[in-house]
Amino acid sequence: MNVWPLRFTDVGRDALLFCDEAGGFFRSDDAFLERYANDILTEADRDFLLAGGHSFEEEGDRHHVGFAARWAKRQFVPGPLEYIILVPTLRCDLACRYCQVSRVNANARGFDWNEATLNAVLALIDSLTSERIKIEFQGGEPLLRLDLLSRVRDFCRRRFRSAEFVVCTNLQKVSEEAWAFLAAADTFVSTSFDGDALTHTRQRTLDPAQTATFLSNLERAMTTLGTGKVSALPTIDPDNPPAPDAIIAGFARLGLRSIYLRPVNYHGFARKRFGQGDQQLWNAYYDRFIDALIAYNAHAAEPMEEFYFTHCLRRIFRAGHHGHVDMRNPNILGADYLVIDHDGTLYPTDEARMMTRIGQMDLSIGSVFGGLDQEKLQILNANSDNNFHEDCGQCVFQPFCGVDVIDDLSRYGRIDLSRHETAFCRRHTALFTRIFELIYTDDAATRRSLAAWLGVPAFDPALAPVHK
Amino acid sequence: MIPLRFRAELPPIEEPLVVRLRDRPTDDFHDDREAALIGIAEGWREYDFNGFSLRIEAEPGQSLDGDVVLAFPGRPIVHRLIRARSHHNTFLVTERCDQLCLMCSQPPKQVHLDLFAQFGQAALLAPVGATIGISGGEPLLFKEQIFALIGNTLSVRPDLRFHVLTNAQHFDSEDGPFLHGRARDRVLWGIPLYAPDAADHDAIVVKDGAFARLFQSVATLAKAGAQIELRTVVTRRNAALLPRLARLIATELPFCTSWALMQLEPIGFGRMNWDTLFHDNSVDFGPVARALNIALARDIDVALYNFPLCTIPEEYRTYAPSTISDWKQKYLETCQGCSLKTRCGGFFEWYDPDRGFARVGLE
Ligand code: SF4
Numbered sequence A: 001m002n003v004w005p006l007r008f009t010d011v012g013r014d015a016l017l018f019c020d021e022a023g024g025f026f027r028s029d030d031a032f033l034e035r036y037a038n039d040i041l042t043e044a045d046r047d048f049l050l051a052g053g054h055s056f057e058e059e060g061d062r063h064h065v066g067f068a069a070r071w072a073k074r075q076f077v078p079g080p081l082e083y084i085i086l087v088p089t090l091r092c093d094l095a096c097r098y099c100q101v102s103r104v105n106a107n108a109r110g111f112d113w114n115e116a117t118l119n120a121v122l123a124l125i126d127s128l129t130s131e132r133i134k135i136e137f138q139g140g141e142p143l144l145r146l147d148l149l150s151r152v153r154d155f156c157r158r159r160f161r162s163a164e165f166v167v168c169t170n171l172q173k174v175s176e177e178a179w180a181f182l183a184a185a186d187t188f189v190s191t192s193f194d195g196d197a198l199t200h201t202r203q204r205t206l207d208p209a210q211t212a213t214f215l216s217n218l219e220r221a222m223t224t225l226g227t228g229k230v231s232a233l234p235t236i237d238p239d240n241p242p243a244p245d246a247i248i249a250g251f252a253r254l255g256l257r258s259i260y261l262r263p264v265n266y267h268g269f270a271r272k273r274f275g276q277g278d279q280q281l282w283n284a285y286y287d288r289f290i291d292a293l294i295a296y297n298a299h300a301a302e303p304m305e306e307f308y309f310t311h312c313l314r315r316i317f318r319a320g321h322h323g324h325v326d327m328r329n330p331n332i333l334g335a336d337y338l339v340i341d342h343d344g345t346l347y348p349t350d351e352a353r354m355m356t357r358i359g360q361m362d363l364s365i366g367s368v369f370g371g372l373d374q375e376k377l378q379i380l381n382a383n384s385d386n387n388f389h390e391d392c393g394q395c396v397f398q399p400f401c402g403v404d405v406i407d408d409l410s411r412y413g414r415i416d417l418s419r420h421e422t423a424f425c426r427r428h429t430a431l432f433t434r435i436f437e438l439i440y441t442d443d444a445a446t447r448r449s450l451a452a453w454l455g456v457p458a459f460d461p462a463l464a465p466v467h468k
Numbered sequence B: 001m002i003p004l005r006f007r008a009e010l011p012p013i014e015e016p017l018v019v020r021l022r023d024r025p026t027d028d029f030h031d032d033r034e035a036a037l038i039g040i041a042e043g044w045r046e047y048d049f050n051g052f053s054l055r056i057e058a059e060p061g062q063s064l065d066g067d068v069v070l071a072f073p074g075r076p077i078v079h080r081l082i083r084a085r086s087h088h089n090t091f092l093v094t095e096r097c098d099q100l101c102l103m104c105s106q107p108p109k110q111v112h113l114d115l116f117a118q119f120g121q122a123a124l125l126a127p128v129g130a131t132i133g134i135s136g137g138e139p140l141l142f143k144e145q146i147f148a149l150i151g152n153t154l155s156v157r158p159d160l161r162f163h164v165l166t167n168a169q170h171f172d173s174e175d176g177p178f179l180h181g182r183a184r185d186r187v188l189w190g191i192p193l194y195a196p197d198a199a200d201h202d203a204i205v206v207k208d209g210a211f212a213r214l215f216q217s218v219a220t221l222a223k224a225g226a227q228i229e230l231r232t233v234v235t236r237r238n239a240a241l242l243p244r245l246a247r248l249i250a251t252e253l254p255f256c257t258s259w260a261l262m263q264l265e266p267i268g269f270g271r272m273n274w275d276t277l278f279h280d281n282s283v284d285f286g287p288v289a290r291a292l293n294i295a296l297a298r299d300i301d302v303a304l305y306n307f308p309l310c311t312i313p314e315e316y317r318t319y320a321p322s323t324i325s326d327w328k329q330k331y332l333e334t335c336q337g338c339s340l341k342t343r344c345g346g347f348f349e350w351y352d353p354d355r356g357f358a359r360v361g362l363e
């Protein structure tokens, strides 16, 4: 029998977590590690490893084929370009304390697409080979240019077999025309709601009356557009976060079931105002938030989730779960999604756009007028996978984890740091450690939440294999 | 029950006849393959087939427009090979089989009537975008003919799909080119797998080495990127093994397209062995639930086939589509006024309530 290489990590109480390169995992102990390392496996060890897909008898047998298929599924292969983030204007009618997009005032000039830019954007969209497209309108406040949004949407509807649109709006000033635009079946709303009115006022509107307007707009969106068409993301300041319970209750009251917590992203204005974020503070808060969710779900009829936690949990169990552009491996940039700025410049991610805008580093990858800068993309993509990285290659979480070259560049200006010194790695080590802790927690409330987050009726204990 | 055969008066034929019935001639009407309705009298419909009369006895409500029927010389019957308004059209291509599954709904017979030419003609006359089922017996005992049937049909009718039920005992690496070609995206191979180990699976299908041979076939299919539907009939013989089977599928067959857990059909051996085989999930849903939870969590697309909705707990009902073919489906008296009836498949025509589920009907 051949055992695939196993990585392992100490998870306390004489327990070790083992994981193979296809993402098959189990818990065992030092005694097993000893036998594994010294190649003196018992009959029971062998049976366990074979049934779990961690070994094979001979090349091409069912164990071997299954492992190869699961390994291959874990590698992200980008499809054709079919997801485009558009910034038709950089102008915004709010000036949130930590604005993540380096906005300009609502009456500024020269920060909108002109006719030539619009035409070049449409030409680029027209040249795509995919039959479907997803367009995300960002800003600035995209609703300030409803005219541009309509023209893009009309064009895409005609051009593609299926088209979907997301408008990322602050829902502060929504005209009746805008409501009508948002009501279309193919159009979705994404907004920011920092959890409760007080925090939202402090961090965003600076004016309780404005917050009240926003909240009534959000409620209108939920009731008239439908809960399935609206998502809201809270931005959390780890130095002064709202109580997890308050956020959960606030979202639940509105009928929002998914909460995507984001730490303040220190960019643009925010970077000038705040210091470097404290990862530990964030991790601790995040932990408390997950605890609060589990407690809430224990009794709630409609369970709530933290979006990214759910995503990473699903990546552990599902080899082909690549639906999030921030978390995949390899994370090829400039392939299946793209950002187009207000001046027609192309960026691999929104983060790259911000870095470039604040003058930290030019991460643009071409423009709608001249096309993609392949040379630059190649440099960025040379380090887009974690399989062979010396730190990740020893990490038990590697099959589930990803890479974020842009985040490394933005924080450290380089990508050759030891992984363990990066915020990306620290955040994900903490996250995966926590998820595995939950997977191996034999407690009804935890299992109920895990089931809800995995989208299954019940969490079966067989999903958390243990070998003694 | 929807009739699959009608009494008929045939034109003088020497060979088996395949013909599509039309209520009125269409623009692209084919004289040599289609017959147009010219009159109805006293339950009999009269069709004009190339100048000859074809008469079929059918109830007034039945639509036969677009149906493809098969008739044999000297026998006053037509068989409905394809019903234009149904999603359940299956060609039973042979009754021979090299397994002898304990619950087989179509117990094998040695005789084989070769109708591949007729099936080929019928397939070409199927409605646009239709899926044609191919079943047996074991169709791939006639692998060459089946591959030819599928290949020829798809080359003329790329809009069609096939769903082939096979015991996966007959695929070899030479089949790669066929599987990888036009067939890849158009054929779903439905393969029965009953247990997570050779001893149990082989005992259920009554064939030594079947389990090992199945995996060999599946490796060939997987390599070609073929679409695979695994099918597991739930019985008392394998119910307890289902959680392990779920794990095996997620681990060793992660490339399969879907997995169907199927309630027993009380016909053929299934009827004969009903009392020893029937697993009453209205009393014990546990192992089915576990299998479903394990497989779903690991991204296997699982569905429960032929499970009346009221016999399974509420939170599992979304996984139980209505699957019993229209022509052999029935509802019980309890079903009258049931709020789930529109999305419930009900029961097999030959289901006997006295020997069936202990609990039926919504509380
Ligand atoms: S980034 Fe860190 S957590 Fe992720 S695979 Fe690499 S070493 Fe592991």
Ligand code: SF4
Binding pocket: B308, B309, B310, B311, B331, B332, B334, B335, B338, B339, B340, B341, B344, B345, B346, B347, B360, B361, B362
């Ligand atoms: S009572 Fe009849 S229709 Fe209703 S769920 Fe049961 S089997 Fe289905």
